């Protein structure tokens with residue numbers, strides 16, 4: 001609504017005294033307006049409101065007509081102030097826009113952008129006042145943000161990180177703020193997990209003391225907390241204000257599976273319009289959306305990790321072992337690093353199962369895995385690729401060191417028999433084939449050479465390490 005239109009209306013209305021303007025005529029002019037229209041007489045008693053005003057303030061015409069408009073102000077001082085400056089018999093104020101906090105019938109306070117105008121009779125006397133009001137952040141804007149949130153969460157082409165970033169940006173644009181953070185909080189440690197900073201300064205993984213952030217209030221209250229003008233609030237001594245001069249903040253706890261994970265929060269160095277009920281609802285919805293996305297991501301990661309671990313021995317399984325072997329061979333090729341593979345097979349394992357039972361065989365596999373992964377270097381890699389078949393990858397090792405390693409494993413196994421019960425022990429022996437990676441060969445060829453050497457060890461009587469001849 002621009003001033004020109006209001007002036008036109010004013011001239012239409014100013015043709016007669018407000019008291020004389022029939023409610024029907026006002027209705028005809030303003031009924032279908034999307035903005036709330038209120039008309040008051042010179043005593044500031046309400047004489048007209050349109051449908052949009054009834055909806056905005058939650059009162060019916062019957063409840064308000066004849067009442068002083070003070071009932072609609074959140075702050076009595078604003079009512080008096082407006083009376084002194086604008087809405088009085090001597091007023092010559094032109095039509096202009098201003099922002100005021102209003103109170104709805106249910107007590108909720110909202111910021112209204114108001115276009116106020118003075119109505120004059122044909123002889124120039126003030127006959128009443130007209131206000132056109134719309135909420136600073138309208139329901140339409142909240143709906144728009146909701147629609148955007150839905151679009152982002154349902155977009156299958158977006159990754160987790162892209163979704164989080166888009167949602168933080170939606171929040172920033174909606175609230176008119178500068179910095180958005182999804183934080184992870186452990187004790188007093190506040191870590192920026194994801195962020196969007198229109199100033200380009202804040203980066204993920206930055207850490208703060210929780211006490212030094214406004215989020216400490218959010219966690220204390222355990223609900224959404226907003227400060228629209230910290231410098232004029234009770235928390236102006238907060239370290240976050242002293243250190244960063246952040247004037248505005250809105251933040252909500254972020255829960256994962258019912259437990260506190262961190263916060264979702266938006267801040268700015270400038271004050272903003274007071275946050276309204278819709279903003280608090282939107283924050284809760286955003287936080288719930290983050291919580292859902294986080295839960296989904298962590299569950300997927302856990303499932304993915306589980307799918308790569310051998311359930312019995314907790315070693316990487318066949319799939320993970322081959323993936324890792326591909327990576328290590330790729331590195332070895334790029335950096336001309338030596339790499340040796342040991343193909344290891346437990347000896348006479350069938351007879352262990354047959355003699356002591358499958359559970360004893362399982363226990364033997366678990367203990368073998370513990371011993372094998374315990375004696376390697378940090379960079380070495382051990383995986384289970386089949387029933388009693390394992391692979392060891394030694395980075396930077398030549399064939400002698402790999403053979404030495406195989407024998408060290410044999411000797412360690414000999415020194416640590418598997419305890420089946422208080423009386424019975426079994427000693428595990430292994431047959432191993434060692435092959436050194438030749439930069440020109442394929443993984444299949446490397447493994448085939450190591451396997452062949454291992455079968456050789458079996459044929460030679462087991463419990464030994466055999467070296468594969470170099471690739472042809």
Ligand SMILES: Nc1nc2c(ncn2[C@@H]2O[C@H](COP(=O)(O)OP(=O)(O)OP(=O)(O)O)[C@@H](O)[C@H]2O)c(=O)[nH]1
Nearest residue numbers: 345346347348349350351353358359361362387388
């Ligand atoms: N307990 C247990 N046994 C397994 C598992 N996976 C495979 N096995 C058994 O391992 C045995 C392997 O037997 P074979 O392949 O004949 O080899 P072996 O008895 O070790 O004899 P050599 O390899 O020739 O020394 C089979 O009896 C399998 O059932 C497992 O997860 N747990």
